[in-house]
Amino acid sequence: MRVALLGCGTVGSAVARRLQDRGERYADLLGRPLELVGVAVRDSSAPREGVDPALLTTDAESLVGRADVVVEVMGGIEPARSLIEQALRGGAQVVTANKQLVAQQGEELHAVADQHEVGLDYEAAVMAAVPVLAVLRDSLAGDEVTSVRGVVNGSTNYVLDLVAREGVPFAEAVRQAGELGYLEADPTEDLEGLDAAAKAVILARTAFGVRVGLGEVDRIGITGLTDDDFAHAAQRGSVIKLVASARPAGDGVSVSVRPEVLPAHDPLAAVQGGTNIVVIEAVSAGELRLQGAGAGGDETASAVLGDIVRAARRVR
């Protein structure tokens, strides 16, 4: 079983190392070994810790052509999209952690995957190792989900938590989060709710099986918040969280991302720092809560590796 890795950043190198370390485990599980046949990078001369330099290549297209499972962890829209499409058309299973790509092009890519009878999985795109997509898609397949609501962006939650718990002024908390590397290179991704919106779109599609795009998200970031807002919330024993939510509305779905003032007893209120939580309501199951780290190389790799095993099981 030939696995190709596209990208070797924090997540990619964690995936590459685990494929090596856990080789025996995966061979036992699948009845045959998972062989990492190459790692596509922009600069193959830069060393990658724990990754055999002989595996590095700058020729991603040729690598995709000789894999059964293609794992895209490079991020960005292009060339990720073209390479994934090439892989699907070539009959390879695809795993990606690329939330913006899935949010923007997921429906088109699923159509290509269906046409070529291959799988396209992206558990890592939403809440890292918290397996919310599998739960919505598989475990709740016999139920009717009525609402999905969560804190799905750890960076803004870190900022909001710093203000609420430590009394740090809001602007200062944003500055600290940036300095500590908790915000994306472009901080508006986090602060304006673009990251959360991408996740909300993917959650909405998975939960409700509807077509929905980023443009349909009712989105408000946290940059408009003031220290007064936090003070008022605290006076009422409440906290401000950036809440992503999706629920059916008419024939479609209503998806939003916005700061909400939550009472202390709300399950979303207690979640601290970079932790993510999602609360799913379903007709038969009632309320389910899933919680865990929302980011991190190893945590994201856990979900990617789970999807690789899932994908490998599909390869005949």
Add this chain to the structure above:
Amino acid sequence: MRVALLGCGTVGSAVARRLQDRGERYADLLGRPLELVGVAVRDSSAPREGVDPALLTTDAESLVGRADVVVEVMGGIEPARSLIEQALRGGAQVVTANKQLVAQQGEELHAVADQHEVGLDYEAAVMAAVPVLAVLRDSLAGDEVTSVRGVVNGSTNYVLDLVAREGVPFAEAVRQAGELGYLEADPTEDLEGLDAAAKAVILARTAFGVRVGLGEVDRIGITGLTDDDFAHAAQRGSVIKLVASARPAGDGVSVSVRPEVLPAHDPLAAVQGGTNIVVIEAVSAGELRLQGAGAGGDETASAVLGDIVRAARRVR
């Protein structure tokens, strides 16, 4: 796709009704309808709300012989075990909610299922709709689970909660739980930790892929607790919970069920009433928490129905 239901108690009748109500949804999902072809009961003359009387039969063996998916929700060891084995040998997919049967005979039944290349699923056997088995088996397949720890018996948790939060004396709390129907017909199932032990065994096998039986569970129930124990815990700001846990030990696994005094910040400490929680630790994922109702007809039916969809997808 022919579905046979064995048993029509609280869970069975919820499953039967949902198969009817959600017929269109399942047909869309699977590309063909799920047809409930019969419901095996002990007394077919007793009416079952919402279930077509023409579907009721006392001839479970013949019903099993004409189904693609056999759903066992009758409970108890026999005739459930024999009927499941008949179904597997006949090439049917099997779904069961029977935790004692799976804990006692799961390994033998899996061997039969593997031999006949059919699936045996039992998500509903542990924590009702909380999809802990799918998460351990599928989502974390690429990771290494190092510990599973949870409050998995809602009845004892109701009792412990009543003492801790309402100050009800322990013996009185047990009496109230019994009166309200929160304890199994044989209350020792709950109070002596037998129910939790069965779930712990299933969790341990699923998380660690090892052979382990009920006899290997280090089990202490809650009947030995005294009001003094609760008072001491409360003085320290702690709570007593019946904790099920499993972790690797040498070549095998260490599985226990026992009352533990937990500090307030422990994620298991806050869980109230009939709610269940499980905390999974894995090398890459870190800590994941799953929480939801641990019992109830509809909640258990949610998991059974999810497994039915999963099983139906396997039927060629």
